[in-house]
């Protein structure tokens with residue numbers, strides 16, 4: 638469960654986020670849609686404790702971002718686009734074991750959890766090869782496994798489909814489906830309107846740091862055609878530039 642409460646963030650003269658509030662329930666996937674510079678990464682960085690908000694806070698499973706950042710961090714898994722964060726000289730297995738230990742697991746636990754993840758994400762055949770030799774898709778699989786080594790209940794993915802072909806992107810979205818089945822709360826951002834529409838339970842549109850609209854997808858599909866949804870999303874994402 639994520640509760641985003643009245644977040645503001647400025648960078649010098651740039652107001653990156655203005656009074657951003659929304660909730661993500663357990664088992665809910667929220668797709669964050671917005672043009673370049675809209676504030677998506679800033680928001681995800683704030684929730685993941687990498688960046689402090691100027692005002693407002695976030696509750697992650699009732700832990701307060703400002704007062705309990707360590708507890709918040711334990712509850713979240715993070716994947717930021719192409720920054721897969723793997724050590725290229727280490728094998729996939731060594732990478733996972735290393736991150737498991739960083740998360741406080743002893744030798745045996747980290748080995749067991751690593752084996753579990755290798756099986757879940759089906760990369761036994763390259764688990765013992767150096768990450769530097771992997772394709773983008775292979776890296777993304779290992780990076781996803783790495784981001785959930787501590788079995789977090791909240792997942793934050795910033796453009797996880799960026800630069801991936803269909804097969805590799807499927808790995809990412811199969812994982813999001815798995816998150817839903819296992820009752821995790823997910824926020825992901827993407828520039829693919831199709832991926833956002835297909836995989837989100839709710840779409841949150843952000844424009845110039847302001848939340849414009851939030852759409853519950855199954856309700857939207859009952860009321861509107863696909864073209865109407867596309868037009869609506871496009872207009873909100875791009876904003877009314879005459880008034881900007």
Ligand SMILES: Nc1ncnc2c1ncn2[C@@H]1O[C@H](COP(=O)(O)OP(=O)(O)OP(=O)(O)O)[C@@H](O)[C@H]1O
Nearest residue numbers: 648651652653671672673674675676677678679680
């Ligand atoms: N470290 C920083 N210093 C100064 N300005 C920043 C910094 N990080 C972000 N910004 C500004 O804040 C605004 C929001 O940026 P952000 O990276 O959150 O957008 P985004 O929605 O993730 O865009 P993109 O789709 O291009 O990734 C932009 O105007 C950006 O220039």
Ligand SMILES: [Mg+2]
Nearest residue numbers: 677678679795
């Ligand atoms: Mg971004």
